[in-house]
Amino acid sequence: MKIYISAFVFILWSIQVSAQDFNASLFGCKSDGVTNNVGSIQYAIDYIAKKGGGTLHFYVGRYVTSGFSLKSNVHIELHEGAVLVGSSNIYDYQQIDGRYTLISGVGQQNIQIKGLGVIDGQSKALALHVRSLKEKGLLSSEFAMDKVSQLYFSKTSNIAIEGIMQINSLGALNSFVDCQSIKLRKLEINSPQSNAVVLLNSSQVNLSDLFFKSTKQALVQEGTNSNVLKTNCLLANGKSI
Amino acid sequence: MKIRFALLTFLSFILVNFVSAKEYNASLFGIKSNGTTLNTTSIQKAIDFIHEQGGGTLRFFVGRYLTGTIILKENVHIKLEEGAILVGSTNIYDYNIETPNCALVYANKANNISIRGKGVIDGQGRDLAYNLLGQIHSGIIKDPLDYDRPRNRRPKAIYFRECENVAIHSITIKNAADWVQVYDQCVNTVVDSITVDSKAFWNNDGIDIVDCKNFKLLNSFIDAADDAICLKSHDATKRCENIEIRNCVGRSSANGIKFGTVSAGGYKNVRIINNKIYDTFRSVFTIATPDGGIVEDIVVDSLQGINVGNPFYLRIGARWNKGREGAIRNILIQNVKVEVSKDKPDIGYDYEGPVEDYPRNMSPSGIVGLKNVPIADVTFRNIELVYPGDANPHYAYRGTTKAALDSIPEMENSYPEFSQFKELPAWGFFVRHAKNIKFENVTLTLKESDYRPAFVFDDVQGFNLSGIKYLGAKTKKEVVANNSKREK
Incomplete structure (x- = not known):
């Protein structure tokens, strides 16, 4: 009997451990707005994934980063005042499926980005960099600015993006390709040059309480998408999408 | 006769003043300007010595003077000549971290003190704060980490408490790990023509005037990550009284x-x-x-x-x-x-x-x-x-x-x-x-x-x-x- 109880307690304990919380600073992330933290952030995500999952917490501050990849069961919490700042160097973005991505998830499950924080793509500075590279011939003149994605998911299921503000992206803010079970809730999107939500062959998409301050298009659907639900999704002029 | 007596009195007054305001060069105490030698003990010895001699000025000429916490004593004045930089150590254990309000330059109940000159105090606050954070993560130092940053033990550049007749003149203060400079329950203080340049870490208030009486902040330029010019009151039985803030320029991310x-x-x-x-x-x-x-x-x-x-x-x-x-x-x-x-x-x-x-x-x-x-x-x-x-x-x-x-x-x-x-x-x-x-x-x-x-x-x-x-x-x-x- 005792053994059963202790086994039960052990199981409970291990469940709790698998949902552990980690502060960004534990991995050497700096909130100074100048240090590029990609090494620390990617290491943190891989580390938490190996531990069976958990939440990486970012508190108030500006965390500059290059492109990084999310893993199954790793959640990101951006607390109020925390800003993930995309690098202004196009070479810092991950090339996936012909796109340049800041935050990506490919073939993963159970992904969350939550909180009251911000993801800032620094589109102005990034566009300047792209233009200067084109002028020098270091980047093909055909390079399209809208190839840069803020959040890009492919073949990933059970994704929740909630509460945050997404700003200043060159290309689409939220792209889903062959994804299932997507929840976007309570987002404020302010990015004049880019599409906010792009769906390609994805299903069970729940969009609610979204506010599009400025975007090119709020919702773009390509291929065959099914079960796309929209609740209280408003454009700046007050109209629903 | 009367005039002669007055003249004599005046001369002897000047002489006495001159003697009591004796100047000492930093090198006299083996303080090194090389930027690598940790000078904490030499500078402290110099301050203690000058204090015991009845007061005077410790002069730093051009160079980088690395140091941990130094404690100012009554009648001791620091003169940072142009090009002299008091550089804060990035090792947290070089500071008086067991004292509340630890600081690079610290004073408690020391009257008649000053820091003057066109030199610089550089707290190296960002590296210092991150090194402290490392010690917290390694479990050596305990700290609750508010907002994922150390709550306690981040050194200020200057902390003066219950001091009378304080003067800070012309210097530049940079890069604190916490509030840049704090005058806490001080009486008769003049901060004049200084520059603050501190966007090194969280809570970099440019200047904190706490429960002070007769305080003048004049002709200064303050660029700080947290509040630029800040009056505070920590003690319910005290208050800030007779404060003048004149001809200053401030910039702040708060x-x-x-x-x-x-x-x-x-x-x-x-x-x-x-x-x-x-x-x-x-x-x-x-x-x-x-x-x-x-x-x-x-x-x-x-x-x-x-x-x-x-x-x-x-x-x-x-x-x-x-x-x-x-x-x-x-x-x-x-x-x-x-x-x-x-x-x-x-x-x-x-x-x-x-x-x-x-x-x-x-x-x-x-x-x-x-x-x-x-x-x-x-x-x-x-x-x-x-x-x-x-x-x-x-x-x-x-x-x-x-x-x-x-x-x-x-x-x-x-x-x-x-x-x-x-x-x-x-x-x-x-x-x-x-x-x-x-x-x-x-x-x-x-x-x-x-x-x-x-x-x-x-x-x-x-x-x-x-x-x-x-x-x-x-x-x-x-x-x-x-x-x-x-x-x-």
Whole structure:
């Protein structure tokens, strides 16, 4: 009997451990707005994934980063005042499926980005960099600015993006390709040059309480998408999408 | 005869002064300017020696003088000549971390002390703070890590407590790990012609004047990540009294000139004359008294705000007041011009202010007391404010009906900032729980249209508007009053 109880307690304990919380600073992330933290952030995500999952917490501050990849069961919490700042160097973005991505998830499950924080793509500075590279011939003149994605998911299921503000992206803010079970809730999107939500062959998409301050298009659907639900999704002029 | 005697007395006076103000070069004590030798013990020996000799000046010439905490003693003066840099060690164990308010230059009950010259104090605060954080993560130092940053033991560049006759002149202070410089319960202090350049880490207040009496901050330039010029009151039995802030320029990723946040005792007779605030994230001038402090007899004259987040925020709260009622009364604010930026005013600075309290459109100036604890006798005279407007009611909306106004929470125990209520129902001034508030010759310019009125008065017993001009975009109604009395 005792053994059963202790086994039960052990199981409970291990469940709790698998949902552990980690502060960004534990991995050497700096909130100074100048240090590029990609090494620390990617290491943190891989580390938490190996531990069976958990939440990486970012508190108030500006965390500059290059492109990084999310893993199954790793959640990101951006607390109020925390800003993930995309690098202004196009070479810092991950090339996936012909796109340049800041935050990506490919073939993963159970992904969350939550909180009251911000993801800032620094589109102005990034566009300047792209233009200067084109002028020098270091980047093909055909390079399209809208190839840069803020959040890009492919073949990933059970994704929740909630509460945050997404700003200043060159290309689409939220792209889903062959994804299932997507929840976007309570987002404020302010990015004049880019599409906010792009769906390609994805299903069970729940969009609610979204506010599009400025975007090119709020919702773009390509291929065959099914079960796309929209609740209280408003454009700046007050109209629903 | 009389003249000869006077002359002799005068000469001997000079001689005595000269002897007591003897100068010592740093090298005399083996202090090295190479930037790598840790000089803590040599500098401390020099200070102790000079103190025992009855006082004098320790002079540092050009070079980098690496050091941990040094403790100033009575009658000891530090002279940092041009090119001399007192460089703070990045090893946290080189500081007096077991003392509350540890600092690179520390003094407690030491009278007649000064730091002068065109040299620099560089706290190397970012590396120092991150090294401290490393010690916390390795478990050697215990700390609760508020907002994922060390709560305790971050050294200030200067901390002077209960000192009399203090002078800080001409120096540049850079890169603290916490508040840059703190004068706590000091009497007769002059800080003149200094430069603060500190965006090194969180809580880099430019200068903190805490419960001081007879304090002058003059002709200084302060660029700091947190509040630029800050008056505080930590002791409920003390207060800041007879304070003059004149001819200063400030820049901050928080507030320009602030009273608080900790305001236990209060502030009396403060004159803030001819100052300029620019590229500042929050308010140009703010008084926060959430802890029972009494704020009275304050004059702000000739203040300019360029590219800032908010003009004014006056707030009584009830946070750590332990039953004592705070007060803000007899405040004169005149000859002020402020331009509020549509974009983030501190963009590009290290440790930018946090994007918070959303959704909200541009926040107005606020004068917000508590129910039955009104802010009293405030006059705004000759004021020009420019607001960007462009508020979107679909994004954030607060109406002006009685019900809508009543729905604004009191938030008496929250951290007081101009944005704390999120959306407010006015674009110019929101005044609540106040009495005898006068606006004379106030020009409000709105750049783009706003769905809100310029003024909202809610529970204001006696407000007076004279010579109010509205320029730029028009709003439907300029003044809304609820449960308030307007006086002609």
